[in-house]
Each structure stands twice: as C-alpha cells, then as structure tokens.
Amino acid sequence: MNQTPKTIQIFLPGGDPQGIRVAEITTRILQVIEVPRKLLSDFFQMPESNQVGVYFLFGESEEGDEPIVYIGQTGDLRTRLATHNNKKDFWERALVVISRTNSMTQTHAVFLEWYCLQACRKAERFADENGNSGSQPHTPAPLEADCLEIFDTAKTLLATLGYPVFDPVISNTSSDKDSILICNTSETDGRGQYTTEGFVVLKGSSGLIRKSAPSRRFSESMREKLVKNKICKIEGNRIIFLKDHLFKSPSSAAAALVGRNVNGWTVWKDKAGRTLDELKRQ
Numbered sequence: 001m002n003q004t005p006k007t008i009q010i011f012l013p014g015g016d017p018q019g020i021r022v023a024e025i026t027t028r029i030l031q032v033i034e035v036p037r038k039l040l041s042d043f044f045q046m047p048e049s050n051q052v053g054v055y056f057l058f059g060e061s062e063e064g065d066e067p068i069v070y071i072g073q074t075g076d077l078r079t080r081l082a083t084h085n086n087k088k089d090f091w092e093r094a095l096v097v098i099s100r101t102n103s104m105t106q107t108h109a110v111f112l113e114w115y116c117l118q119a120c121r122k123a124e125r126f127a128d129e130n131g132n133s134g135s136q137p138h139t140p141a142p143l144e145a146d147c148l149e150i151f152d153t154a155k156t157l158l159a160t161l162g163y164p165v166f167d168p169v170i171s172n173t174s175s176d177k178d179s180i181l182i183c184n185t186s187e188t189d190g191r192g193q194y195t196t197e198g199f200v201v202l203k204g205s206s207g208l209i210r211k212s213a214p215s216r217r218f219s220e221s222m223r224e225k226l227v228k229n230k231i232c233k234i235e236g237n238r239i240i241f242l243k244d245h246l247f248k249s250p251s252s253a254a255a256a257l258v259g260r261n262v263n264g265w266t267v268w269k270d271k272a273g274r275t276l277d278e279l280k281r282q
Helices: 037-044 077-087 106-123 141-160 214-228 250-258 276-280
Strands: 008-011 021-025 030-036 053-060 067-074 091-099 181-184 188-194 199-201 206-208 232-235 238-241 245-247
Touching (some): 008 141, 021 141, 091 141, 181 250, 188 250, 214 232, 214 238
Antiparallel strands (some): 053 067, 188 199, 199 245
C-alpha cells in the first residue's frame, strides 16, 4: 500500500460508528460508503444509492473463521443491492465505491470489477464468491488510467474501514525479508513475521501431527479449520502451509505449527537466536 501521508474523513450520517460510514480522502472525488445489511433501507434513501458504482459484499464462511467477499459493479446500486439482499446469504456489510461528482461511468465500473477481482485473488487475504473472473474488458487508455487512480484510492479507503482486501498479509520488501522469525525444532520448520495486524506464518512452514491429547484439542481444532479452508494440507504426518496466513497472536501462530499451546513470544526467534519477546517487548 502507498505509504505517503493522507488525510481521510469519515462521516457518520446517522451518528453511529457502527452504522453507515462515508469515507473519503479529502483531496479526491472518490467515496467509499460502508453499509450494514440491516441499514440497507437507510442507504436506499441516500441519493448515492442511485449511482454507477463498484461494490463489495463482505461476510464469513459458515464456520465463521474465513473472510469472504463478492465483488460486483452496477449502474444502479439500489436495485442491485436489493437483489443481493434477497438472494445472497453470506454477507453482512456492503461497501460501495462511487464518485462524489457522479462521474464514474459503466465502462469504469466494468474494468474496475475485473481489476479488483484480480487484485483480491493475488492478495489471497479474502476468499471470493465470484466464480469465473472473465477476461480483461476493452478500455481506452485514458479511461484505464482513471480506473487505476480510482483503484488506488478505493484500496486505501477500504483498508482504513477495516477491509484490506487488496493487501497481502505480508509484503515482499527487503526490510520485511530481513525480519523473518523462525520456529525451528525437531518437530517444526516454521518461518513467520510479526506485523501490525498480528503474526503471519509463511507459506511452506510445517509441523508434526501427533496423536490426540487433551492439552492439544485447541490446536488440533485450529489445524482442522486450516486444512478445511485450504490454508494448509496434510502430507504424511505433517501439516504444511499452502500460503501465508495471518494469526491474531504469535502464540496462536506457534500453536498451529507445534500442535499444542505454547508461548509464541519465546518460541519465535530471529537468526541470532533472540526471541520475539527480546526483540519487541524487552
């Protein structure tokens, strides 16, 4: 994500921080409006609901542990979201991207829908409900440049509102590569990174699978969910991470590898053998 300083304004039409929220970068014409499903009828009373827009429906899997998104575009947000309200069950909040000057065209929206879906799948943070992404729509070069600028702004606003759908859980800058931590024992071969969002276990990390024991029930349940959601696979007597995965804490990340509850602050170490506790808390 672009790290240049920005001023973002969030307006609460109903005064409720958990209600409808309208976010914008003060120097740009784009807005992202977050709408709880329960308040769709309130959004439909707003003039913005009758515009061309790109929208995102966010929810969770049936198990409640995997974020899901559906990405779409329409020339009439009010009609399209009403249809999704009747036919799609998984989502709880809709985020719509519109122009404050009503200057987004259907051509913009079609390209942005396709481009956003590619970026979502590349980031691998949210599972999408779209199915076939289709091919890149023909878009004149000046219009495509407009779309990329819209995407950049929407990406920042979505992440600000708590939906970093286009951001990988870990970046690939040189500074990030230098901060890799290791959980390496006779039973585990793990690599990870402590981030502002939690702890990321990196693709290819693996741990040993052992017979059940009461002290391991939590970590085994976690492992079952990781396999079910295709984040990990079982190969022989090992569990292997198929992609980078974000955990809420260093300890939950370590438990997924070790197979029992452990203190992640002391298990994760850098190349010099210093623990995460020594690096970040002492």
